[in-house]
Amino acid sequence: MLQRSPLLNPVLIAGCVIIMTGFAIRASFGVFQIPIAAEFNWPRAEFSLAIAIQNLAWGFGQPFFGAIAEKVGDRKAIILGAVMYAAGLVLSAGATTPLAAQMTEILVGFGIAGTGFGVILAVVGRAASDDNRSMALAVATAAGSAGQVFGAPLAEWLLTLMTWQSVFLVFAGLILSSLAVLPMMRSPTPASRAVLEESMGHVLNRAMRDPSFMLIFVGFFSCGYQLGFITAHFPAFVTEMCGPIMAGGILAGLGITTTSALGAIAISLIGLANIGGTLLAGWAGKRFQRKYLLAGIYAARTFVAAAFILTPITPATVILFSLAMGSLWLATVPLTSGLVAHLYGLRYMGTLYGIVFFSHQLGSFMGVWLGGRLYDAFGSYTAVWWIGVGVGAFSAIVHLPIRERTAPAALPA
Numbered sequence: 001m002l003q004r005s006p007l008l009n010p011v012l013i014a015g016c017v018i019i020m021t022g023f024a025i026r027a028s029f030g031v032f033q034i035p036i037a038a039e040f041n042w043p044r045a046e047f048s049l050a051i052a053i054q055n056l057a058w059g060f061g062q063p064f065f066g067a068i069a070e071k072v073g074d075r076k077a078i079i080l081g082a083v084m085y086a087a088g089l090v091l092s093a094g095a096t097t098p099l100a101a102q103m104t105e106i107l108v109g110f111g112i113a114g115t116g117f118g119v120i121l122a123v124v125g126r127a128a129s130d131d132n133r134s135m136a137l138a139v140a141t142a143a144g145s146a147g148q149v150f151g152a153p154l155a156e157w158l159l160t161l162m163t164w165q166s167v168f169l170v171f172a173g174l175i176l177s178s179l180a181v182l183p184m185m186r187s188p189t190p191a192s193r194a195v196l197e198e199s200m201g202h203v204l205n206r207a208m209r210d211p212s213f214m215l216i217f218v219g220f221f222s223c224g225y226q227l228g229f230i231t232a233h234f235p236a237f238v239t240e241m242c243g244p245i246m247a248g249g250i251l252a253g254l255g256i257t258t259t260s261a262l263g264a265i266a267i268s269l270i271g272l273a274n275i276g277g278t279l280l281a282g283w284a285g286k287r288f289q290r291k292y293l294l295a296g297i298y299a300a301r302t303f304v305a306a307a308f309i310l311t312p313i314t315p316a317t318v319i320l321f322s323l324a325m326g327s328l329w330l331a332t333v334p335l336t337s338g339l340v341a342h343l344y345g346l347r348y349m350g351t352l353y354g355i356v357f358f359s360h361q362l363g364s365f366m367g368v369w370l371g372g373r374l375y376d377a378f379g380s381y382t383a384v385w386w387i388g389v390g391v392g393a394f395s396a397i398v399h400l401p402i403r404e405r406t407a408p409a410a411l412p413a
Helices: 010-026 029-040 044-072 074-093 098-115 117-127 133-158 164-184 193-208 211-241 259-285 290-310 315-326 332-344 349-378 382-398
Strands: none
Touching: 010 074, 010 098, 010 117, 010 133, 010 164, 029 044, 029 133, 029 164, 029 211, 029 259, 044 074, 044 098, 044 117, 044 211, 044 349, 074 098, 074 117, 074 164, 098 117, 098 164, 117 133, 117 332, 117 349, 133 164, 133 259, 133 332, 193 211, 193 332, 193 349, 211 259, 211 290, 211 332, 211 349, 211 382, 259 290, 259 315, 259 332, 290 315, 290 332, 290 382, 332 349, 349 382
16 A cells, blocks of 8 residues: 655755745835834835835746756755845845835845745645645745744834844844755755756746636736735734724733734734635645636635725724735635646746746735835825725636646646
8 A cells, every 4th residue: 555645844844944934024024114214204105115126026036046946956046045135134224215225125035036935835846745735835835924923023022122223134144044944955856957958948938828827927916916015014004094902902901002013913913814724725726626716715805805995994803804814815825836836747836936926026016016105195005905906806807717727738847
């Protein structure tokens, strides 16, 4: 009788540590919106543009880091990403002008690309058995949510002890320390250089000409828009727009007495709820067609966002929204990456998923930048919310025509 390979393996564990650390730092940037703007008296759009550039650089760098990992090795790509991430954070700590802050975020974005989903999920996918792959991708994705659980509250707490510049330096040390688990990242040996050079162009050309690939690419835009906007602006939105926290209430009893603290906790709750949502998506991705699951997730996000903005913003609705949106937050990632691997094989999953992820980051750029731009223009985030509702509904529809074949038609891994 064949022995089932275990879900947990050294590659998955190491990948989870690196993704969790990187995403804890990334998820905290919204907490710095108000402190940085207040210190330098910048319009909200300036730091928003810095975060938007970070997201765009992340998306632009993702396919390149995927190709680097496939050609010269996964671990070398991750080391390069971590070094760029740390360098960007150190330089960000010394930025005193909007342009300097925005340019340093290019390094941070490339660093996230090298230590994030594109590279890590490809390694995890290759190291997992066919039976466990969907769940392994979900576990690695959920690790990003685990980082989000403590990233924003950690930043909020550190800001009570030190300046925001010092917090960035602490975070630089954290991302470098995650490289301690890198020796565990021993995935199956990649294809030889000759095979890569012979077939990568062929696989990329076929994917680009496949309408299903283009539908996945377009559909991932709304995911990035919604996640980018909420991560960057939700703490500030809650700080300014939420009703007061009642003295003697449950939140006050837990030590959450200001809307600023509630904004950081909201990001944490989104990450906490998403651990369960992502694992559920991984379980469902093995049993149902992914395109229908993705369409359902985007439709649910559309409903949740519309319901939230149409009701008064209170601590209770903030918590309910965070839990509801959190359960749908990164559930798209194992399904989208799994769909790419299913349709085109594992050998070039990092590069192909990186291309799809670029659309996600274009959406993130728009969500973050428009959030700051429209806030400065109108004094509220209402218009940005409704744009997110619209693109979410569009993405739900776009996924339906995808031709999800029952067996992958790509070259074997």
